[in-house]
Amino acid sequence: MELKLISTTDIAAFFDGLLKAGKVVVAPVLKQSGKVFFKPVQSFAEVATEYIQTTFSAKEVVFPKVEELFTYKHNEEGGLDFNDYLDRIPETVIWGLRPCDAAGFDYLNVFFLQEHPDAYFKARYDKTTLVTMSCSTCDESCFCTSVDSHPGDTKGSDVLLTAMDGKYYVEVMTEKGSSLINNNLELFTSTETLSKERFLAKPATRFSMEEIKDRIQNAYDSVEWKQASMGCYSCGACAFACPTCTCFDIQDEGTQDHGKRVRCWDACALSQFTKHASGHNPRKTQTERRRQRLMHKFKYSVENLGIVSCVGCGRCIRVCPSHLNIFENILSVTK
Amino acid sequence: MAETFEPKIVAFVCNWCTYAGADLAGTSRTKYATNVRIIRFPCTGRIDFMLLIKAFQNGADGIIVSGCHPNDCHYTSGNFHARRRWMVFKSLLDFMGFPTDRITFSWVSAAEGKKWADLVNETTESVRALGPFTDYKNLDFTQFNQIDHEGIAEQSR
């Protein structure tokens, strides 16, 4: 790990330098609706400031909401020509992630790169560098400190920037991060370890994973699940906004002559998610679906992959039309 | 010389009037543009607006929707329902910015073979002037990986 400093006036030059080097830079942008989304930008001026969290996560960069796996077309010889884009992914930088988002990428890595790595995720992730910004503010939906993280966490980041008076403290965590800094090394000065504490937000700690890990073992039969799910409208907003939700559907779109196979996001909250071809649906009501979602995040992924798949970003709470609260629900079912 | 653009026109027609009118144009040996692909329905009242969307999705450059004149519907009132549906659908498409000049609605009876031929010719020429409906295919440019979908879209047309 390298430790550096860069002034707040030089950061724009560094950012623009990345664009000049031909990288695609994806950063938070304020849209007319007042919401902030991760979008490719053309200059530092477009980057949003003064916001707590983006509406959707940045997982779109490595796991797009719709991804062409390949296109096919009949050729003259009567066979099929296939085309995919794995060799044409551009060098990408995601700028302005929060530490919870970077922790989410950590989970995505664990999930997609198991025994049989997902080639599409890997191709994108290998070309992506994560530049994270520590949080100086938070709101009541944030709960990273309850899920083994905190507003200055370096987990999952290639570079972590912490804003301090007039400068940024730069923690370069990986090779990818190093080579990014080298793009404009002259803008940085070396430093020794500095304390970030007083520059970081203090989100309320709702619980600790230590407590939850035990209590959740008996949560499956809790009667609280019904109340926890009554307000649920059965849409996919929480899953799609979530930095770690990875469920997808694969659809073929096209004709006999030409077409494509696409992968698109799917959500376990949607009522048809587990419907079998026979018509039987093992998770027929929203109670069962919500239970599945929360148990997966806090128990099943811990048991199966060794990592809790909730990062405490609070997006699900903010986008939910009835603001169902994941940490309040976890507390009530593990009482 | 550059190749002239040949628009793909999909026609949704009712069996009893417009399809019969098209047959009449055929038996009368009337020459008209070959760009049209006709889809036969029992009645215009059966035409779901999603079918029109599906036609554009599959690469149509223009659409014709045609049926029996009001009061002449084989099923009495199918075309009255269709008329309402088209009024609402056209105004929705217009509101969303869809080029509704690519869609022609008409009443063509079984005796109007010439009207059918003229309709197809006029629609073909007006859609030819508008050019291919690339606006629709170009909607799907992927923002994150900047991949040249236009090239791929052209290849796979």
Added chain:
Amino acid sequence: MKELQNKAAELLENGTINLLIGFCEDGSKRAVPCFIETAAEANTLVFNQDCKNNLSVYLHKKEVKDAVKIGLVANVATLRSVLQLLSENQLWSLTLTYLTVNGAGELVVLSSAEELEGYVQANFPTCRPEDQEMLDKLNAMSREERWAFWKDQLSECVKCYACRAVCPMCYCTVCTTECNQPQWIKTSAETSGNFEYHTMRAMHLAGRCINCGECGRICPAGIPVHLLTAQMNQEIEQEFGGKTGWSLKGGYALNSFKPGDKENFIK
């Protein structure tokens, strides 16, 4: 507030209702939908400007329907949607009691469909000024400008279907988007598929939507989808007459016709 809480407690106590759907405050003081079955819980109820959700959508939920005798805390838009649902014969298995607060801040209790109709007609909501402003702005644009606007907006859509989920009028048990033999509308969130989905949804709601605006308000991507149906409703009202959510008798513009319907574009 106290009046509302007391009334709710009374109705639950005396068995007029088995379940009350209303709003209460969550841990962060947000007004969120809540489901109360005992009089003791009634003191958590709130009702203020923040209570925007259209709670009538929950009347389609099986767990709610099982309670049969249901109380609903509602603003006028929600009451209007219940009226529309009653006119579409969707709530026949339920006995409903409505609790609302009128313009003067007084609690109003409506115990029958007729009382509901009377109240809604007397307090019929008009198009919100900010929505009317957007509609006027869009209608003044050229076709190409509107295409660019909706292309920009709909490219953000992730097909979460939250708009469909919060809509009381979208009550089909299997939505046409979920049919894959054939696949009418692409499931993936490509912009062309998003256009198709929203066009289809606007058509299915044209003449039925009661303009509560929830779909646009809760869209995570910030797309003003409520403008599509608002525009359709205005056109339908102008061309064919009749208002949605106005009477128990109903009258759906797209399943009726007048031989004298006039248009200017059919050759």
